[in-house]
Amino acid sequence: MIAxxxxxxxxxxxxxxxxxxxxxLSRLWARARARSPRPAADEFWAxxxxxxxxxxxxxxxxxxxxGAGKSTLLKILSRITTQTAGEITLRGRVASLLEVxxxxxxxxxxxxxxFLNGAILGMSKQEIRRKFDEIxxxxxxxxxxDTPVKRYSSGMYVRLAFAVAAHLEPEILIVxxxxxxxxxxxxxxxxxxxxxxxxxxxxxxxxxxHNMSAVQALCQRAVWLHEGxxxxxxxxxxxxxxxxxxxxxxxxxxxAARRDRQGDGSVRLTGVTITAADGSALIxxxxxxxIVLDYESAAPVRRLNMVIGLYTETGLGVYGLDSEAAGGLxxxxxxxxxxxxxxxxLNLTAGPCIVNVAVVKAGELVDYVAAAAxxxxxxxxxxxxxxxxxxxxxxxxLQHRWTAGSPEPADGVRERRAxxxxxx
Numbered sequence: 001m002i003a004x005x006x007x008x009x010x011x012x013x014x015x016x017x018x019x020x021x022x023x024x025l026s027r028l029w030a031r032a033r034a035r036s037p038r039p040a041a042d043e044f045w046a047x048x049x050x051x052x053x054x055x056x057x058x059x060x061x062x063x064x065x066x067g068a069g070k071s072t073l074l075k076i077l078s079r080i081t082t083q084t085a086g087e088i089t090l091r092g093r094v095a096s097l098l099e100v101x102x103x104x105x106x107x108x109x110x111x112x113x114x115f116l117n118g119a120i121l122g123m124s125k126q127e128i129r130r131k132f133d134e135i136x137x138x139x140x141x142x143x144x145x146d147t148p149v150k151r152y153s154s155g156m157y158v159r160l161a162f163a164v165a166a167h168l169e170p171e172i173l174i175v176x177x178x179x180x181x182x183x184x185x186x187x188x189x190x191x192x193x194x195x196x197x198x199x200x201x202x203x204x205x206x207x208x209x210h211n212m213s214a215v216q217a218l219c220q221r222a223v224w225l226h227e228g229x230x231x232x233x234x235x236x237x238x239x240x241x242x243x244x245x246x247x248x249x250x251x252x253x254x255x256a257a258r259r260d261r262q263g264d265g266s267v268r269l270t271g272v273t274i275t276a277a278d279g280s281a282l283i284x285x286x287x288x289x290x291i292v293l294d295y296e297s298a299a300p301v302r303r304l305n306m307v308i309g310l311y312t313e314t315g316l317g318v319y320g321l322d323s324e325a326a327g328g329l330x331x332x333x334x335x336x337x338x339x340x341x342x343x344x345x346l347n348l349t350a351g352p353c354i355v356n357v358a359v360v361k362a363g364e365l366v367d368y369v370a371a372a373a374x375x376x377x378x379x380x381x382x383x384x385x386x387x388x389x390x391x392x393x394x395x396x397x398l399q400h401r402w403t404a405g406s407p408e409p410a411d412g413v414r415e416r417r418a419x420x421x422x423x424x
Contacts, residue, residue, distance in 0.1 A: 001054050001056050001058075001091050001092060001171065002054035002088075002090055002172065004050055006049045006050070006051055007049070007083045007086035008048050008049060009069075009081070009083050010043045011043065011045075012044075013044055047073060047083070047229075051230065054206070055204075056204055057203065058221065059205040059218055059221075060219055060220075061207050061208070061215035063212070064224055069227075071176060074098055074174050077090065078094060078096035078174055091171070092204075093121050093171050094171075094174060095121055095166070095172070095174070096174040096175075097161055097173075097175045104117070104160075105149075106149055106150035107148055107150060108149065109146045109148055109149065110144060110145045110149055114136075114160075115128055117164045123168055127168075127169070128168065131169070134167055135163045138159075138189075138193070139162075144156065159186060166190075166193050172205075172206070174206045175194070175206070177209055188387075191218055194207065211350075211379060212240045212243070212244055213379050214379065216240055220235070222235070224242075231243075241280065241281045244281035255272055255369060256271065258372075260369075263358075264365075267297040268295065268297065268367050269293060271292075271294035272293055272357055273292040274289060274292075275289075276290065282378060283376070283377055284379070285346060285349065285380040286380055287377075288346070290341075291321070291341045291342075292338050293306055293338060293341070295336070295337065295367075296336045298335065301333050304323075304360075305329075305360040305361065306322075306329070306341070306358075306360075307322050307357070307359075309358075318353065323339070347382075347398065348396055350377050350379040350380075353374065353376070353377060354370075354371050356370050356371065
């Protein structure tokens with residue numbers, strides 16, 4: 001369904017129109033004659049020689065750090081922009097959801113935009129009418145369907161945009177990280193729809209996301225982009241694991257060179273490695289963490305206290321891990337080595353966390369590095385109900401149960417055993 005061959009995309013740095021028409025024509029002619037694209041001093045290559053194939057009915061995740069070229073690739077596949085070099089072959093109608101309200105006219109109503117998008121996709125009025133009620137029901141915007149979409153909230157906008165893109169029967173569905181705008185229940189609904197589109201209707205889906213749990217659950221395959229090139233292309237689970245490990249490795253490499261640290265420096269932290277306790281790089285809401293701190297000093301150290309703090313991106317403290325309070329470290333440590341902390345279940349909602357690390361000796365700060373590492377907690381069906389609470393109104397989750405009817409007798413043993421049965 002999709003064939004990409006040596007696709008490259010260059011952007012001009014600086015202001016548009018800074019060169020004359022003669023210089024621009026000379027540049028285009030030189031590029032056309034070159035066997036492979038060569039960067040000029042004022043060009044930035046967002047993609048370089050990207051090649052891959054996607055088969056009918058395949059769901060492929062596109063992953064990578066910010067700036068890796070993911071959105072640029074999708075814009076080329078959606079014909080929003082053209083590649084500088086290489087070839088793209090698409091077989092079938094393409095529906096894209098790259099930004100909130102892509103393809104919507106703000107002054108038209110939701111109803112009018114459904115018909116407009118359908119016409120752009122090549123659908124007849126009869127086909128759109130047949131799908132209309134299903135689209136509106138999925139988007140949950142029925143009371144506002146005759147309201148101009150410029151008055152919609154971002155959540156309403158993206159719900160309707162996804163519903164149109166997914167229901168108007170394109171052969172290829174392209175979805176960017178835009179689904180992050182919706183709440184957790186809507187994201188789960190969209191993932192379920194994309195599964196149906198691929199498995200039941202045998203359509204092709206390209207899915208860009210920073211949520212590796214969603215990529216593993218939805219996609220059979222993942223293409224990892226790094227600095228505009230394909231770093232790896234293969235089964236989703238191992239590729240996402242290696243991608244997450246590479247993100248953590250970069251944080252560890254950066255720590256040794258960090259200069260913005262506090263303390264007397266007699267003991268220095270040189271690395272932080274964070275995985276799930278089972279060794280997986282994928283960390284979910286119920287995971288137990290394994291945190292390894294590497295350190296070095298000029299001589300053996302006595303009564304060393306290692307401290308780790310987990311914070312949200314807004315600076316809210318979530319967990320504090322203290323080796324002195326919890327015990328476990330020997331009274332004397334060698335001059336160079338590592339210590340390991342294994343936690344209980346995180347019980348945190350999905351989202352990013354910042355990790356601060358410190359070394360304390362006899363109550364005095366020896367080494368402290370803020371934001372020494374970052375980790376992203378991925379969505380998990382924590383309660384086993386298919387519902388995933390969002391971080392917009394809570395940080396932590398607590399296993400609990402609900403009952404209805406008359407309360408049971410105040411029997412502490414019976415009540416405790418009932419709770420133990422309900423909570424794993």
